[in-house]
Amino acid sequence: MNHHFGKVWKSYLDQHFSAERVEDARNSILGFLDRQDLNGLSMIDIGCGSGLFSYAAFESGACPLFSVDYDGLAVDCAKRLWEHAGKPQDWNIQQGSILNDPKALNIPRSDLVYAWGTLQHTGDMWKAFRHSAEMIKPGGLFYVAVYNEVSGVGLRSSKFWIEVKRIYSRLPTLFQEIVFWLFKAGFSIVRLLRFQKPVKAMRRGMDHDVNLRAWLGAWPCEFAKADKVIRFCEGELRLKVIRTHLTDRLANNEFLFQKPFDL
Ligand SMILES: C[S@@+](CC[C@H](N)C(=O)[O-])C[C@H]1O[C@@H](n2cnc3c(N)ncnc32)[C@H](O)[C@@H]1O
Numbered sequence: 001m002n003h004h005f006g007k008v009w010k011s012y013l014d015q016h017f018s019a020e021r022v023e024d025a026r027n028s029i030l031g032f033l034d035r036q037d038l039n040g041l042s043m044i045d046i047g048c049g050s051g052l053f054s055y056a057a058f059e060s061g062a063c064p065l066f067s068v069d070y071d072g073l074a075v076d077c078a079k080r081l082w083e084h085a086g087k088p089q090d091w092n093i094q095q096g097s098i099l100n101d102p103k104a105l106n107i108p109r110s111d112l113v114y115a116w117g118t119l120q121h122t123g124d125m126w127k128a129f130r131h132s133a134e135m136i137k138p139g140g141l142f143y144v145a146v147y148n149e150v151s152g153v154g155l156r157s158s159k160f161w162i163e164v165k166r167i168y169s170r171l172p173t174l175f176q177e178i179v180f181w182l183f184k185a186g187f188s189i190v191r192l193l194r195f196q197k198p199v200k201a202m203r204r205g206m207d208h209d210v211n212l213r214a215w216l217g218a219w220p221c222e223f224a225k226a227d228k229v230i231r232f233c234e235g236e237l238r239l240k241v242i243r244t245h246l247t248d249r250l251a252n253n254e255f256l257f258q259k260p261f262d263l
Contacts, residue, residue: 001070001071001072002169003071003072003073004071004169004214004217004218004219005049005069005071005073005074005121005214005218006069006071006072006073006074006075006076006077007073008210008213008214008217009049009050009051009073009074009077010073010076010077011210011213012050012052012077012207012210013050013051013077013080013081015207015210016207016210017050017052017081020205021052021205021206022052022055022056022059022205023056023205024203024204024205025052025053025055025056025204025205026056026057026059026060028053028203028204028205029053029056029057029060029114029143030060032143032243032245032254032256033112033141033143033256034243037060037061038057038060038061038062038063038112039060039061039063040061040111041061041062041063041110041111041112042062042063042064042065042066042108042110042111042112042137043057043062043063043064043065043066043110043111043112043113043114044065044066044067044068044107044110044112044113044114044135045057045065045066045067045068045114045115046068046098046113046114046115046118046119046128046132046135047068047069047070047074047098047115047116047117047118047119047121048067048068048069048074048075048078048093049069049074049077049078049117049118050074050077050078050081051067051074051077051078051079051080051081051082051093052081052205053114053116053204054067054078054081054091054093055078055081055082055084055085056205057114058085058088058091059085062112063090063091064090064091064092065090065091065092066092066093066094066105066107066110067091067092067093067094068093068094068095068096068098068105068107069095069096070095070096070097070098070122071095072095075093075094075095078093079093092107097122098115098118098119098122098128098131098132099122099123099124099127099128099131100131101131102131102132102134102135105135107135109134109135109136109137109138109140110135110136110137110140111137111139111140111141112140112141112142112143113132113133113135113136113140113141113142113143113144114143114144115128115132115142115143115144115145116143116144116145116252116254117145117146117147117252119132119144119146120146120147120221120222120223120224121218121219121220121221122220123220125146125222125224126232129144129232129233129237130236130237132144133233133237133239133259136239136259137259138259138260138261138262138263139258139259139260139261140258140259141242141256141257141258141259142233142239142255142256142257142258142259143254143255143256144229144254144255144257145252145253145254145255146222146223146224146229146252146253146255147221147222147223147224147250147251147252147253148223148224148225148226148246148247148248148249148250148251148252148253149223149224149225149228150223150248150249150250156249156250157250158223158250161221161250162221162223164216165215165216165217165218165219165221166219168216168217168219169217169219176216176217179216180212180213180216183212183216184209184212187200187212223250226244226246226253226255229253229255230244230255233255233257234257237257238259238260238263239257239258239259239260240257240258240259240260241255241256241257242256242257242258243255243256244256
C-alpha cells in the first residue's frame, strides 16, 4: 500500500480542519438525507478517510458509529478526530477492507451506510457495492457516491483520467509534485481566462489543493454512469432508489437507496 489517501488526509487535518469545515460536512450529509440530525440512527462510514464525515455524523447524533478505512494512516486521522470528540465509546474506528467478507469486520448491520467516494477506489467496485449492501439493516439507508463515467476525449473524459491516475500513482514523489503543480497552474489559467477565481470553491468542507492531490493519485479508480449504478443496486441488490444528485461532469454522482424491510 502506498498510503496515498492516508497522507493526503493527514495533510488535510494538519492544515485545514476547522469547525466551519465540520459544519460544511454536516450540512452535506444532512442536506442530502433531508434530515435535521442523525439521532436514532446507527451508521457505518466505509472509507472514512480523514474522519471528517464520521466526526460530523457523530456530532449530528449517529450512534453507534463505525468508521472503517483500508489505509492505516487514514485510520490514524479518524482516531485523531475521535480524540478531538472526547474519545466517545460509541464511535468505533477500525482498519479494514470492504472487499473482505463484511462479517470479518464484526460490525452490526446499521440504519445508515455511508460510502462517499470510496467504492470506486477499492479495485472491485461492484463487489464493494455488494458487501456494503450486506451491512445495511432491513429498511436502512445507503448513501453512496461514485464517479460519473464521461465519454469523449481529453480532460473531460474518464478514460483520460484513468491513464493520468495510473501513471501518476507510479511516479516518484518529486515527479508527482511537478505534475500536481502543472495541473494546478493549468486549471488556474483556464479559470482566469473564463473570468473566474483561480481557485475553485470546494463543497463538503474540502480544500482545493488537497482535493487535487487526492484526485490525481486516487488509484485504483473506476467510473460508472448513474443509470448503471441504479440498475445494479435495484436489480442485483434489490435496493430502492430514494434520491439522487447527479452530474453530467467528471464528479461524484450521489445516490440514496433504501433496503426493503423483508431483506
Ligand atoms: C476518495 S477517499 C473518500 C474519503 C471520505 N469518504 C470522504 O468522503 O472524504 C476514499 C477512501 O476510501 C478508502 N478505501 C480505499 N479502498 C478501500 C477498501 N477496500 N476498504 C475500505 N476503504 C477503502 C481510502 O483509503 C480513502 O480513504
